[in-house]
Amino acid sequence: MRFKDFSFDGKIIHALDKLHYIDMFPIQEKVIPLLYDRQDVIAQSKTGSGKTAAYLLPVIQNTRWDEKEPQALILTPTRELALQVKEEYDNISIYQRLKCVTIFGRQPYKFQIEDLKQRTHAVVGTPGRILDHLERGTLSLNKIQYVVLDEADEMLNMGFIESVKKIMTYFPENHTTALFSATMPEPILELAQKFMKNPVHIKIEETSIHTGIHYAYEIKEHEKTQFLIQLLCKELPQSCIVFAKTQAHVIEVCDALYEKGMSVDKLHGGMLQEDRIQNIKDFKRGLFRILVATDVAARGIDIEDVTHIINYDMPNEKETYVHRKGRTGRAFGKQGITISFLSQYDAQRKEELEEYLGYALEIHDRNEVDQIHVDEEVLRKLEENPQVKKDKAEALRKDTTKLYINKGKSKKIRAGDIVGAICQIEGIQSEDIGVIQVQEHQSYVDILNGKGIEVLKALNQKTIKGKKIKVEVAKEN
Incomplete structure (x- = not known):
């Protein structure tokens, strides 16, 4: 339909x-x-x-x-x-x-x-x-x-x-x-x-949903970081999330990949909220290739073109494996790859996961990765940022402008006053006005249909409730 x-x-x-x-x-x-x-x-x-x-x-x-x-x-x-x-x-x-x-x-x-x-x-x-x-x-x-x-x-x-x-x-x-x-x-x-x-x-x-490819390697705990570097050089993922179980592991792994010159950043619950949000936005846009994250990224990141998920640490909950895996191959008709590292401490997790999945997790021979030579030519490919992705809402935002007005409730301004002033502008109708937010000392209004600059110029020549106003394009959060 x-x-x-x-x-x-x-x-x-x-x-x-x-x-x-x-x-x-x-x-x-x-x-x-x-x-x-x-x-x-x-x-x-x-x-x-x-x-x-x-x-x-x-x-x-x-x-x-x-x-x-x-x-x-x-x-x-x-x-x-x-x-x-x-x-x-x-x-x-x-x-x-x-x-x-x-x-x-x-x-x-x-x-x-x-x-x-x-x-x-x-x-x-x-x-x-x-x-x-x-x-x-x-x-x-x-x-x-x-x-x-x-x-x-x-x-x-x-x-x-x-x-x-x-x-x-x-x-x-x-x-x-x-x-x-x-x-x-x-x-x-x-x-x-x-x-x-x-x-x-x-x-x-x-x-109904492509399950993708998923398999595992058996790796000793102390060998994981070097093996991850070789695996990335083998797979050359276009867009990859590496899941680790703790903030310390995230930082350690991210630093190791960064030292190799890879296009990488991190995401964990200990980061400042604005940094977390910015890193998610940048990863979604394709401004870096590899995101190392705790399970804070197992939910809520909708990115269609993640090609690889790597479970550097296996999750404690079997359901979390499904959610991590769900970060890849998110568009119908696409297959993602999920690769897990099974350490000497993961026997019970593996058993519980296989019972939950209903089949045995395929184990690949680690020699295929161990033989990968990490040279400058391969690393150079992982240094490159992937192609910047188009925001699906770009067409909407292109025609929408959020305006800042330097007056608000403290000056008795109401949403209706702003609508009235805008509708007095020649060629502007109520359908061109989006959401209005009137705060204590300022207001914001979305102008639709590509008429933002036109309204901006006209409002700066007007008054609202007899008060001269200053109008600017609002800064992004």
Whole structure:
């Protein structure tokens, strides 16, 4: 089925066209009609199957612009996934002027509260911080129409399940719940049974998603780093994530590859939040070739062209292997390669993983790697950055300009005042105005359809409520 064949609003179809969303994935074909009709859904699908759009499209379609309080709450296990969901929400809803707010830890409450006081259509966040806001009374769920639990099994693994249960008690009775999970452990099924109303169960079989190639090498713990260098020289990956179990291992491995001149950077939970976010953006754009990461990268990174996953350390949880593996071959019709290092300490992990997979993990002869000669010519290839990738939302952003206005609530400015001033500009209509955020001392407004500079110039010659304003193109975060 094609997206344009479903009864979406024309503004959604326009955004999907710009995003080059043409054919639905299997999970989208099954989930979208159910959520559109307000039916509870439990969807089991491997990572990379297109589930984010599967729940966002009906949520956005059924959102009322004129309602001030949030109509959708999406819970995610990590801030990286929350930011990715928000980006997708913003892209799909760009022509409908819907506002999505992210709420997670290590971020000042002050700014989150300020955001939530304004018209907000959807909230995406991690369970701990969402529960904090609910208990403080700074987040209202009275108007919630949709609740989405994304990566529910990972929320269980990270110890969030009790927070999720408490959050579920805050919702109004008449709401629709969607639960998405790659695996369905018993506590997740119990959660669904307690809080969902006659949910439709959907399972996308593994055959619907290319499983890719995966195998292992048996390597002594102290030999791993040198073996990894030789393996990278053998495989010459275009885009690769190397998973290590601790921050110390990540730093050690990243430094070793960097010393060899490879195009590499790192990602782990001990980094500053802005550095983590920037490294993810740079890796997605193709500004470096190899990302060394803890399992903070096993979820929430949607990159279609990762060619290789290397498990430098085997994960403690067998389900995590599936999530790591899901970072590669994310586009249908593509196969990724997952290579694992099995040390002398991994016998039990291997046994549990094979029981979970239902077959033995193929062990390759390490001699094929040991014989690789690490010379300057080979290393030079790994020094090169891969080709910079096009952002799928580039066409949308090309026509959209976020403007900064140096007046806000403290000067009695309201969103309606900004709309009124913009609509007085010749050739500008309400359809050219996107999301407006009025903060205490400044405001932001998205101008659509390539008319940003035109509006910028005109507004600098105008006043709002009799006050002279200064307007600039907003700086990127």
